[in-house]
Amino acid sequence: MTDSIQDLLPPGVKSIVSKLPPEVTARLEEIRIREGRPLELVYGGQHAFPDAAGRFAAAPADAYHPGHEECVRLLDLLTKHSLYSYEEELKRGYITIAGGHRIGLAGRVLLEGGKVKLLKDVASFNIRVARQVKGCGSSVLPLLMDRPEKTVHHTLVLSPPQQGKTTLIRDLARLISEGTRELPGGRKVGVVDERSEIAACVRGVPTFDLGPRTDVLDGCPKAEGMMMMIRSMSPEVLIVDEIGTLQDAEAVWEAMNAGIRIIATAHGRDLTEAAGRPALRRLLQEGIFTRLVQLGRDGERFETRVRELAGQRLRQARAPDGREARPC
Structure with a gap:
């Protein structure tokens, strides 16, 4: 458990942990x-x-029940005693803290013009613990190689929440940046980290190891960030988490047509679910992505499948023993 999480926890919860x-x-x-x-x-x-x-209690009723004051204290610490300065994060429903840990929020929503203005009276917190798992991408990267071009294929990483997408692309960024047998010398990597989860930057400096040739745009909306990265840092590989809007898809299209290879994640159990989202439908219909990585989980057992998007199975790559990948 990291200090950044411990320092946030209300006394009762901290004592239990x-x-x-x-x-x-x-x-x-x-x-x-x-x-x-x-x-x-x-x-x-x-x-x-x-x-x-x-x-561990035998029944939920026998467990510890955090009270109102504990939740007020937690929100106060999360927002550094200023709800106003975190208005945008509260509107989105999460706050990311040092270390890349994301705290999801739920409570009463205030609307303005039919849109969410603010999340108020927060009564539920989901503290998601982020960890770097070096090596979890080692068995995957060789299957993503475009060997004639000496780079990686355009890749979509797909899974439901909490299956390890962010952990995997974090390690792929490190491996591609450092270089491997398939990528001697490494490649210039750009990471657009809208939620500050992939790199866990503090004042712009990554606290996770993303490799020596990686540049990060922290806290920047993906669509705008991809264009900024292309103009300013000339990446050879661009990595983004959770493609979700039509603007994101348009930026992916622009990057691919600028000669940059893309590795992106999205939520979904399979291609049918992914194609049901307008932002991904166009990219999938036009065959932009040429590799698909599907992540699955059964308890503590993780499974990774890499496929050509034409449907031909390359082979199955299993995560190393002990991997505790999760979407950070």
Whole structure:
């Protein structure tokens, strides 16, 4: 558990987390705090409701129930005592803290003109624990190689939430930047990190290792950031997380036509689900991506499948033992 998370936790929750067995703490993925409702922990693909002594309760009703004051304190610390300065983050429903940990928020929404103006009376927090897992992309990268061009294929990484997309592309950025047997000398990598999760920058400097030839635009909207990166840093490979809007798709199209290889992630169980989203439909219909990486999970067992988008299976690449990948 990192200091950036520990320092945020309300005293009651912090005390419980400190009493957890090391094997749970090491695999902790989420801490879900809901006002007046049971504290929930997600670890290693499992979930549990701990009591005040840090023991897992037999029933949710027996677990520790965070109160109103604890939730107020947590939100105050998250926003550094200024809700106004975090208005944009509250509107989006999450805040990213040092270390790339994302805290999802839920509560009462205020509307203006039919659109979300602010999230108020926050009563649910999902603290998602980010970790760097070096090597989790080692078995995947060789399957993404465009060997005649000595670079990588345009690649879409697809999975439901919390299957390891961000962790994988973080390691791919590092490997492509450092260089491998398939990519001697490495390539110039640009990362557009809208949610500050891939690189976990502090004052613009990545705290995760993304390799020696990687440049990061932190906290920048993807569509605008991709164009800025192309104009300013001349990347050979551009990496972005969670393509979701038509503007994102247009920027991907522009980057590809500028001779830059793209690695992007999106939510979805399969191509049918992905193609149901307007932002991805055009890119998929026009055959822009030539490699598909699908991530799956069964408890603590992760599975990675790499395919040509024409449907031919290349082979299955399994994540290294002990990998605790998660979308950070």
